[in-house]
Amino acid sequence: MTRQELFTNIKKKRSFLCVGLDTDITKIPSHLHKEQDPIFEFNKQIIDATADVTVAYKPNIAFYEALGPKGWESLQKTLDYIPNDIFTIADAKRGDIGNTSALYARAFFEAMSFDSITVAPYMGRDSVKPFLQFDGKWVILLGLTSNEGFADFQNEPMADGKKLFEKVITTSQQWGSADNMMYVVGATRGEMFKEVRALAPEHFLLVPGIGAQGGDLEATCKYGMNSQCGLLVNSARGIIYAGNGVDFAEKAKLAATDLQQQMDEMLEKYL
Numbered sequence: 599m600t601r602q603e604l605f606t607n608i609k610k611k612r613s614f615l616c617v618g619l620d621t622d623i624t625k626i627p628s629h630l631h632k633e634q635d636p637i638f639e640f641n642k643q644i645i646d647a648t649a650d651v652t653v654a655y656k657p658n659i660a661f662y663e664a665l666g667p668k669g670w671e672s673l674q675k676t677l678d679y680i681p682n683d684i685f686t687i688a689d690a691k692r693g694d695i696g697n698t699s700a701l702y703a704r705a706f707f708e709a710m711s712f713d714s715i716t717v718a719p720y721m722g723r724d725s726v727k728p729f730l731q732f733d734g735k736w737v738i739l740l741g742l743t744s745n746e747g748f749a750d751f752q753n754e755p756m757a758d759g760k761k762l763f764e765k766v767i768t769t770s771q772q773w774g775s776a777d778n779m780m781y782v783v784g785a786t787r788g789e790m791f792k793e794v795r796a797l798a799p800e801h802f803l804l805v806p807g808i809g810a811q812g813g814d815l816e817a818t819c820k821y822g823m824n825s826q827c828g829l830l831v832n833s834a835r836g837i838i839y840a841g842n843g844v845d846f847a848e849k850a851k852l853a854a855t856d857l858q859q860q861m862d863e864m865l866e867k868y869l
């Protein structure tokens with residue numbers, strides 16, 4: 599999917615919502631356990647309930663690989679079920695020496711057909727570039743993460759006075775462009791979106807941290823939105839576990855629609 603197609607979907611749905619499919623077998627409603635593949639059945643119902651207000655789905659791979667081969671099967675079925683016009687993100691946070699990264703890329707872009715993958719940048723250029731060799735696919739580099747520990751390294755000044763996340767964002771622009779690279783910036787980072795936008799005005803940002811982590815949608819949009827919206831805002835637990843009974847999908851739909859309506863207002867205000 600191209601940047602323009604992503605923006606067209608955002609305008610059409612008045613939404614830049616990314617639903618996180620962080621499906622935990624211990625948290626899904628008990629009535630689903632009688633199904634042959636409870637994880638897929640849960641995801642299927644979540645997708646049916648939220649697809650009309652959603653522009654991206656982001657399964658976090660940990661939730662699937664923790665279940666072994668059966669988890670990978672549920673992931674593949676989920677990916678196949680997501681409508682073609684919705685952007686897919688493998689939140690896998692991969693990255694290794696070049697030949698290994700090349701195989702991670704094949705796993706998620708060829709064996710599975712995700713549109714994008716999250717990549718940890720800290721092994722540098724040869725660990726990231728293999729993911730950028732696939733036409734129409736995207737790398738989403740960790741920039742400024744949503745968790746408390748972001749301050750340990752990402753926000754630390756380096757010898758040249760630049761913070762590590764600034765260095766990641768500027769240097770990585772030599773490897774890819776706004777048409778095949780995005781950055782992860784947490785919704786908990788507030789005004790720091792200004793610093794990110796000064797360095798990457800055109801790139802899309804994947805923004806986790808809304809909902810369960812208490813991130814701020816208004817600040818994210820005020821400081822982070824660009825002329826093509828430039829934001830994919832993720833919520834997982836806040837949507838998929840909005841309910842825990844037989845009506846879990848309806849509750850998820852309400853939570854997703856509530857967020858979409860706030861996004862509609864943000865688009866009106868800041869785009």
Ligand SMILES: O=c1ccn([C@@H]2O[C@H](COP(=O)(O)O)[C@@H](O)[C@H]2O)c(=O)[nH]1
Nearest residue numbers: 658743744745784806810811833834835
């Ligand atoms: O900085 C980051 C990077 C990734 N994540 C991931 O996003 C979701 C957030 O889930 P919620 O339930 O909406 O909190 C999850 O998959 C994280 O691994 C992040 O939170 N922060």
